[in-house]
Amino acid sequence: MRFAISRLCAVVLCFLGFLPVNKLLANNSEPDSVYLLSYTTAKNNYHNGLHFAWSRDRQNWFPIGNEFGYLRSDYGRWGAEKRMIDPFLLRDASNTWHCIWSLNENDNAFAHAASSDLVNWGRQSYPLVANGQRFMKPAVSFNKSTNQYHVMYESAGKYFKVITKDFKTYSAPVETTASAYNNGANETVFLPEGKVNGQIHRVTWSAVEELVKKFEVQQYRGGLHGETTSQDATRFAGLKPVEMKLQLQPANAKPISDLLVGVFFEDINYAADGGLYAELIQNRGFEYQPSDRGNDPNWNSLHSWKLVGENATLQVETAAPIHANNPHYAVLRTTQPGAVLINQGFDGITVKQGDKYDLSLFSKQLEGKKGKLQVRLVNKNKEVLAEVIVPVNNSSWKKTSTVLTARASAPDAVLEIKPVSAGTVALDMVSLFPQKTFKGRKNGLRADLAQTIADIKPRFIRFPGGCVAHGDGLENMYRWPNTVGPLEARKPQRNLWGYHQTAGLGYFEYFQFCEDIGAEPLPVVPAAVSCQNSGTGGAGQQGGVPMEEMDEYIQEVLDLVEYANGSVKTKWGKVRAEAGHPAPFNLKYIGIGNEDLITDVFEERFTMIFNAMKEKHPEITVIGTVGPFFEGTDYEEGWHVADKTNVPMVDEHYYLPPGWFIHNQDFYDKYDRSKSKVYLGEYAAHLPGRPNNIETALAEALYLTSIERNGDVVAMTSYAPLLAKEGHTQWSPDLIYFNNAEVKPTVGYHVQKLYGQHAGTEYLPATTAISNNRDAVKKRIASSVVRDAKTGDLVVKLVNMLPVEVKTSVDMNGVPVSGKEALKVVLKGEPASKDTKPVESRMEVGDNFNVELAPYSFTVIRIKTR
Ligand code: AHR
Numbered sequence: 001m002r003f004a005i006s007r008l009c010a011v012v013l014c015f016l017g018f019l020p021v022n023k024l025l026a027n028n029s030e031p032d033s034v035y036l037l038s039y040t041t042a043k044n045n046y047h048n049g050l051h052f053a054w055s056r057d058r059q060n061w062f063p064i065g066n067e068f069g070y071l072r073s074d075y076g077r078w079g080a081e082k083r084m085i086d087p088f089l090l091r092d093a094s095n096t097w098h099c100i101w102s103l104n105e106n107d108n109a110f111a112h113a114a115s116s117d118l119v120n121w122g123r124q125s126y127p128l129v130a131n132g133q134r135f136m137k138p139a140v141s142f143n144k145s146t147n148q149y150h151v152m153y154e155s156a157g158k159y160f161k162v163i164t165k166d167f168k169t170y171s172a173p174v175e176t177t178a179s180a181y182n183n184g185a186n187e188t189v190f191l192p193e194g195k196v197n198g199q200i201h202r203v204t205w206s207a208v209e210e211l212v213k214k215f216e217v218q219q220y221r222g223g224l225h226g227e228t229t230s231q232d233a234t235r236f237a238g239l240k241p242v243e244m245k246l247q248l249q250p251a252n253a254k255p256i257s258d259l260l261v262g263v264f265f266e267d268i269n270y271a272a273d274g275g276l277y278a279e280l281i282q283n284r285g286f287e288y289q290p291s292d293r294g295n296d297p298n299w300n301s302l303h304s305w306k307l308v309g310e311n312a313t314l315q316v317e318t319a320a321p322i323h324a325n326n327p328h329y330a331v332l333r334t335t336q337p338g339a340v341l342i343n344q345g346f347d348g349i350t351v352k353q354g355d356k357y358d359l360s361l362f363s364k365q366l367e368g369k370k371g372k373l374q375v376r377l378v379n380k381n382k383e384v385l386a387e388v389i390v391p392v393n394n395s396s397w398k399k400t401s402t403v404l405t406a407r408a409s410a411p412d413a414v415l416e417i418k419p420v421s422a423g424t425v426a427l428d429m430v431s432l433f434p435q436k437t438f439k440g441r442k443n444g445l446r447a448d449l450a451q452t453i454a455d456i457k458p459r460f461i462r463f464p465g466g467c468v469a470h471g472d473g474l475e476n477m478y479r480w481p482n483t484v485g486p487l488e489a490r491k492p493q494r495n496l497w498g499y500h501q502t503a504g505l506g507y508f509e510y511f512q513f514c515e516d517i518g519a520e521p522l523p524v525v526p527a528a529v530s531c532q533n534s535g536t537g538g539a540g541q542q543g544g545v546p547m548e549e550m551d552e553y554i555q556e557v558l559d560l561v562e563y564a565n566g567s568v569k570t571k572w573g574k575v576r577a578e579a580g581h582p583a584p585f586n587l588k589y590i591g592i593g594n595e596d597l598i599t600d601v602f603e604e605r606f607t608m609i610f611n612a613m614k615e616k617h618p619e620i621t622v623i624g625t626v627g628p629f630f631e632g633t634d635y636e637e638g639w640h641v642a643d644k645t646n647v648p649m650v651d652e653h654y655y656l657p658p659g660w661f662i663h664n665q666d667f668y669d670k671y672d673r674s675k676s677k678v679y680l681g682e683y684a685a686h687l688p689g690r691p692n693n694i695e696t697a698l699a700e701a702l703y704l705t706s707i708e709r710n711g712d713v714v715a716m717t718s719y720a721p722l723l724a725k726e727g728h729t730q731w732s733p734d735l736i737y738f739n740n741a742e743v744k745p746t747v748g749y750h751v752q753k754l755y756g757q758h759a760g761t762e763y764l765p766a767t768t769a770i771s772n773n774r775d776a777v778k779k780r781i782a783s784s785v786v787r788d789a790k791t792g793d794l795v796v797k798l799v800n801m802l803p804v805e806v807k808t809s810v811d812m813n814g815v816p817v818s819g820k821e822a823l824k825v826v827l828k829g830e831p832a833s834k835d836t837k838p839v840e841s842r843m844e845v846g847d848n849f850n851v852e853l854a855p856y857s858f859t860v861i862r863i864k865t866r
Contacts, residue, residue, distance in 0.1 A: 031056060031205050036118075037189050038089035038099075039198030041067070046083040049073070050099060052118070053191055054208045058200065061191050064208065065215030071121045074597055074633075075103045075111055077533050084111075088138040088184070089199045090149075098167055100138045100151055110135040110153065112167050113633075118207060119214045123599050123637045129153070129162060129173045139184020152181045168600070227659035228687060229695050229831035229856070232803050235776060241804045243771035244853075246783055246796075247811040248764050256711025256763045256786065257677075259520065261756040262718045263458040264682060266466030267505070268497045268731055269724035274346035275738065276453075276723060277505035278446045280357070280432040281415060282346045285492060285502065286316055286328040292494040299500075301328045304346075309339030312419075322362055322397045322428055325482070325491040329428035331366065332419060340418040343430065347727065348412025350740040351377055351385055356435040358442070360401040361417075361427060362488060363392045368423020375402075375417050379410040392425050399488075404432070411741055429488050439516050443487065443504065448743045449723070450513065452736055456749075456756040460520035462591065462681060462718055463510045470526040470594045472496035473534045474545060477526040480507045480560055484575060496531065497730045508576070511564060511585040520588060521564070522716075524651075525557050527593030527625065528605035532634075544601040554612045561587060561617045591681070593625035595653045598637035610645055623649040623679050630654040630667070642676045649715060653682035658699030661685055662779050662801065665703060668710035677713055682720035684733060684748070692733035692746035694856055695831035701751045701858040702799040705784035711763055719752055750827050750838050754860050758795040760786025764815070781806055781853075792866035800853035809850045818864040820844050828857035 035055045041048060049069025053061045073084040087101040097115045108129045115121045129135050133155040141150050151170070152161040159181040162170040187200050227235075265271065273279065282304035293299040301316040312334040318327045332341055343349075351357065357377070365371055370393035377385040386404035415432060419425060437444025438451065464478050471477035472494075482491035483506025490503040507523065514521040528545035545553050559572050564587035566573030576582070592609050596602050606624065613622055624647035627634020635652075642650045654660075671678065685696035685703075700719070707714050724734035726744075735752060737744040745753075764785040770778050780801035787794050794815060800806045822845040829836035843851065845863050853859055 033202050033204050034208060036201050036203045037198045039196040040084050040087050046085045049084055050087050052211055061189055063191055064211050068215045071099055071113060073111055074124055075126055086137050088140050090140050091201060100140055102136050102138060108133045119210050121633055123633060125599055127170050139181055139186055141184050152176055152184055224663045225657050225659040236803050239804050242806045244781060244806050244808045245769040246766045248766045248785055248813045248815055250764055250815050253762050253764045254712055257715040258761045259459040259716045260711055260759055262460035262716055263453055263722050264462040264718035264720045265722050267464060267468050267495055267501055268721050270728040271723035272505040273502050275725050276445050276449050278433050278437045278444055279504055280345050280349045281343050281430050284430050285326050286330050287492045288500045292500045293498050304344050306342050307339055308342055311336035312339030323489040326488055329426050331426050333424045334419045334422050336422060337420055340416045343415045347740055350411050351406040351413050353406055353409040355406050357404045358433045358435055359404050360399060361430040362397050362399050364394055364397050364426045365392050366424040366426055371423045371425055372420045373417050374420055377404055377413045378416050379413050385410055385413055449738055452743050452745055454517040456753045458519045458756055460522045461514050462522040467496055467531045469524040471530045473530050477530055483507050508579045522589045524591035524594055527596055528553050529596050529602050532597035544605050550608055554609055557609055558616050561620060589621045591623040591651055595628040596625055598627060598634045603641050607645055610647055621648050623651050626650045626652055628653050647676050649677040649679050651679045651681040655684050655686050658685045658695055661699040661703040665706040668714055671713045673713055677715045679715055680717040684719055690732040692748045694747055694829040694833045694836060697747040697751045698799060698801050698858055700748060702782045702801060704755050705782040705797055708763055708784040708786055747836055758860050758862055760795055761789040762787040794863045794865050796861040798853050798859040800857050803855045806853040808853055812847050816865050817845055818866055823862040825860045826857055828854045831856055
């Protein structure tokens with residue numbers, strides 16, 4: 001009997017758990033089984049993944065889910081790669097489905113993934129065939145007598161096969177015949193939209209229903225997640241102000257993590273060089289390379305430098321560098337003094353009248369008498385702002401340090417270096433730092449930016465990435481030992497965001513910054529695999545550090561603990577002490593991996609590193625990784641690895657529309673408390689056009705109330721990314737924008753700061769009664785109450801994402817209130833507003849009190865209880 005409900009309604013009921021899936025549109029006239037065709041198309045350059053169609057008679061075919069991609073390739077870079085060409089689907093004797101596909105027209109690799117239901121697919125692997133071969137047009141057959149699969153493919157007009165029993169290990173390729181290949185069962189089928197090639201299997205009708213359901217649930221969710229405030233006028237037409245009654249339930253209070261709000265620093269958007277790292281000279285070491293930036297010839301060792309004037313030449317040499325890690329240096333030949341070598345800084349050098357600047361450079365006189373360099377800061381009108389003479393009286397590299405004091409301010413000065421006599425001088429590591437760095441540290445951080453971060457009161461700092469941590473290919477992984485020790489011996493490298501990383505802001509500086517702001521350091525090291533979107537490094541991104549190098553790599557990770565915490569008598573503790581910090585940095589957490597593609601290659605390496613860390617440093621809390629999304633293969637497989645290894649915490653990432661945050665406030669309510677804890681290491685609400693505005697900020701504030709509620713399983717969170725320099729931004733939205741002169745915190749920043757400054761150690765549940773019963777209304781009002789053990793203060797956070805006021809009454813239910821005045825902070829504005837700031841006031845509170853939540857607002861009330 002057909003259900004008297006619409007298909008969509010049924011899907012929703014199934015989704016919500018009210019209707020068993022196998023009852024979805026059950027109908028006695030439906031077939032027990034049908035034919036299922038699997039195929040893909042060349043549309044969108046083969047990016048659309050694996051499709052299905054069904055048929056009762058192999059003649060009339062019905063596409064499922066409007067070419068929905070049930071399985072998509074995760075191989076190689078976004079854009080050009082992640083293609084699925086000619087997928088071949090087969091079912092093994094245990095009813096497991098295997099899909100083999102061709103990745104592209106060049107690589108000697110192919111892809112495999114398996115599924116028990118065609119809906120949920122496990123991890124992908126990318127086995128290699130012979131060097132120089134291409135893997136095109138796969139066709140797979142099963143040899144019953146040997147119990148082996150023959151994976152056949154075409155390469156340059158010839159046919160080859162590799163043999164496997166388990167789709168994990170494969171024989172070496174051998175040539176095969178066209179007729180053997182043709183037995184691989186590819187079929188041509190006419191669909192309503194045209195001719196396609198694929199494989200036909202007989203499946204149960206319920207398998208088709210599951211496929212349909214997957215698509216329809218996806219559509220349904222897409223609708224919810226796509227909800228934005230731009231539809232609010234219609235969605236909430238005629239809505240009257242809403243009333244909410246909160247009654248605290250102090251008897252049910254539970255402890256929550258005291259590390260909930262931290263920051264995630266990644267060198268993206270010029271966050272480090274040209275950003276937080278206070279160095280004012282760009283390309284100080286002459287190490288920029290075209291390969292840093294997609295082989296851009298203008299991005300070279302002389303980028304940001306120019307020689308102006310006559311009778312002089314400038315060259316970059318590598319014959320006798322200061323250090324092998326820093327191989328390039330400039331050679332300035334002057335036959336008659338007058339010419340100047342100019343550095344333009346990062347969009348100019350901003351100097352302030354009266355401020356002192358530490359200048360240092362390495363030089364050596366190669367030819368001519370002992371020389372001198374006139375070093376000046378000069379503004380746009382060629383007025384000299386500061387000047388100093390630097391002697392060069394050495395024939396081997398020598399560092400000279402001096403101070404420049406600015407006579408006047410300028411937003412975009414340049415540094416000029418002018419030899420005062422004829423001769424040839426070599427120069428390297430030309431550096432200029434304001435003395436007013438954050439906490440006055442040498443080689444320090446830009447004070448205003450660092451202070452803006454510190455104002456969040458982050459309980460931890462995750463660094464150095466993000467994708468920067470695992471790198472674009474193995475050679476680009478961020479190796480921490482390259483970033484400590486003397487600056488001239490650090491190893492700069494290509495930043496995968498398309499620029500150059502000096503490593504001047506390295507592990508020492510990160511640890512120091514954490515200490516300076518009282519945040520726990522949370523370094524993330526690669527899990528011996530590189531970024532899931534890398535274009536280089538083994539078979540696409542997942543070659544992994546070769547097994548024969550793993551011992552050395554694991555030792556490097558263990559050494560990080562020694563560097564941070566070891567006594568000065570240890571090898572690495574000594575290096576830390578030599579940098580000026582004999583006391584340990586008290587490292588407690590290490591992230592291993594960053595949203596990696598979860599493959600066998602990953603799991604093997606992650607487990608090796610994790611086990612070694614557990615054995616050598618059980619005191620360190622290791623944080624694993626579960627992919628870049630809140631669902632899907634990497635998320636599922638990452639959690640399987642977490643379950644297997646029992647890693648204490650995993651790092652989850654998701655960038656999603658505000659609608660997702662509104663409709664998934666229960667995301668962590670269901671998390672199993674006996675499993676690994678969660679670090680929500682990267683998240684942000686993304687609207688089309690990627691603004692950071694009141695709408696995104698309120699969606700984040702709303703979601704964070706649910707994070708506080710789940711602060712027993714979610715241990716840490718950090719918005720991402722943190723910093724972005726105007727004009728150099730690869731990713732948006734970001735939390736804090738800046739230019740050389742100004743810091744521009746976003747509205748999202750204020751949400752983070754309010755959560756950071758008003759964090760708690762205990763969560764007090766509250767019963768909530770809302771006068772309007774519409775789901776759309778209820779989901780847009782959220783509250784959270786926490787108590788801070790140190791001060792005893794109670795913090796009530798209230799979010800209203802409705803276009804009308806929410807009149808709220810709070811019943812403290814016996815929680816004592818000390819003094820009648822409470823601090824009230826309100827962030828509100830039109831959803832599109834980007835520049836609203838929180839407003840502080842005092843308000844009367846008591847055992848019961850009322851507060852009106854303005855439309856589109858976030859309110860924080862801090863109440864003294866002692
Ligand atoms: O935060 C920006 C990027 O987003 C990070 O580098 C990466 O981990 C994620 O994909």
